[in-house]
Amino acid sequence: MGRKFGLDPYNAVVVAVAQVVFSYGAYYGQPFREPIDAVAVALLLVGPVGVLLRRRFPAGATAAGLVATYVYTWLGYPYGPVYLSPIILLFSLVTLGQRVKAWVMAGVTIVVFITYGYIRSGEPTGLFHDLAVTAFVLLLMVVAELTRIVRERRAQQQRAAEEETRRQASEERLTMAQELHDVLAHNISLIHVQAATALHLIDDNPQQARTALATIKTASKEVLGEMRSVLNVLREGAPRSPTAGLDRLDELIERSGLDVKLERTGTRPLPPQVERAAYRIVQESLTNAARHAPGSAVTVRLSYEPSGLGIEITDDGSTTPPVLAGEGSGNGIPGMRERAAALGGTLTAGPSGRGFRVAARLPLPEENP
Incomplete structure (x- = not known):
């Protein structure tokens, strides 16, 4: 399995520890959010499992990680480390070549978080929040696209050299x-x-x-x-x-x-x-x-x-x-x-x-x- 997934098991463990441990810490800075319980921990572990399986099931693993993040956020748990695995999954989906699916999921993510700001936050978040969410997701996708282009060109140059x-x-x-x-x-x-x-x-x-x-x-x-x-x-x-x-x-x-x-x-x-x-x-x-x-x-x-x-x-x-x-x-x-x-x-x-x-x-x- 280590040869099949490369460093993915290690990355998944690091992401899992970071999301669970630091989410407990994030709660102390956000006492108005829901405390971390068993449901929150389960949702926090879905993303790392997606990181583990992202090369074998890139679209499915990314979709599962994003849905878990949406549910976690809408249930009112603390912001912060939970967004680490969605970033990795969307980035990987682009670099693995499934660009259309990645952009569709990125668009859904923007809509979900903007909608959440108006429905579940308890107060209007304003235009700045909407632009910040949109800019962050778009920046992530642009960086992923640039990384994909660089890798493809490098691979092409290597093939040409060979x-x-x-x-x-x-x-x-x-x-x-x-x-x-x-x-x-x-x-x-x-x-x-x-x-x-x-x-x-x-x-x-x-x-x-x-x-x-x-x-x-x-x-x-x-x-x-x-x-x-x-x-x-x-x-x-x-x-x-x-x-x-x-x-x-x-x-x-x-x-x-x-x-x-x-x-x-x-x-x-x-x-x-x-x-x-x-x-x-x-x-x-x-x-x-x-x-x-x-x-x-x-x-x-x-x-x-x-x-x-x-x-x-x-x-x-x-x-x-x-x-x-x-x-x-x-x-x-x-x-x-x-x-x-x-x-x-x-x-x-x-x-x-x-x-x-x-x-x-x-x-x-x-x-x-």
């Missing part, structure tokens, strides 16, 4: 999945190409086969390192390892096993997401060249412009049979396009003469003067 956290977590998982795909696709493809080359040349050209095996060793070590770097990001509390960037292009080119020429035009700092996308586009392009055009000469051009980064990877065609041309997943070029599009850029890929050309443009924010 939704944003879930969205960011989902995006992070997608990013990690894409990173893992790119790391595995490139390095496993490189290992596959070099293994096929080594098998093809092991008898006729052992030295070149040895070079291919050395490349396999380097690539396998690299894929383990990159996988460890990406997976560390998923560990709670782990620092983010540096992601692949254009400063590592020389390493990428060296282990690609291709004759690659790197050209850079201009220079400027790049956002991390652009660095990562550019690196992965070059990486996938070199993977495709190694798979489909082994032995070709490849040119990688990077153009650093004020409004964007231009990337162009071209090869002059295969000089040996592409033994692994049909073993790709088919996701390389679409994956590169998705990376470029995610940053608002574009990417085209297609035959160019005897070879193949990939061209991408990634927009960049304006540099501060």
Whole structure:
């Protein structure tokens, strides 16, 4: 029951003690009122019971507490603490969402007490009494409405924050999945190409086969390192390892096993997401060249412009049979396009003469003067 009602049992006990005990004290200051007897005590306890049950039966508990208060007042018992539970019940009814019922009961309460002032008090109470009763009840209801609005806005903000956290977590998982795909696709493809080359040349050209095996060793070590770097990001509390960037292009080119020429035009700092996308586009392009055009000469051009980064990877065609041309997943070029599009850029890929050309443009924010 404690979990069902929260602090309500404790609140109900406090209200019950306050209303009964202090009503005895109120009688000494109002000797002209009726003395507290068993009926008065019973009526004083109805309100606290309503406080206890207000979350399970909000409208019924409030109505019962108000009626008990009306009867208590009309029987001539002392004013004062008896009005504590009606205040709590009306306030709770608004904050629990039953606003129409709460305002109707508040209006009935105003009418009852104004009528009481003219019928049972023994003397005319006047306009001031009527306005005071009305103002107090309306003030209570306005405060309850404001409290409800604040709570609803706070709950809405919390829901929005939770939704944003879930969205960011989902995006992070997608990013990690894409990173893992790119790391595995490139390095496993490189290992596959070099293994096929080594098998093809092991008898006729052992030295070149040895070079291919050395490349396999380097690539396998690299894929383990990159996988460890990406997976560390998923560990709670782990620092983010540096992601692949254009400063590592020389390493990428060296282990690609291709004759690659790197050209850079201009220079400027790049956002991390652009660095990562550019690196992965070059990486996938070199993977495709190694798979489909082994032995070709490849040119990688990077153009650093004020409004964007231009990337162009071209090869002059295969000089040996592409033994692994049909073993790709088919996701390389679409994956590169998705990376470029995610940053608002574009990417085209297609035959160019005897070879193949990939061209991408990634927009960049304006540099501060």
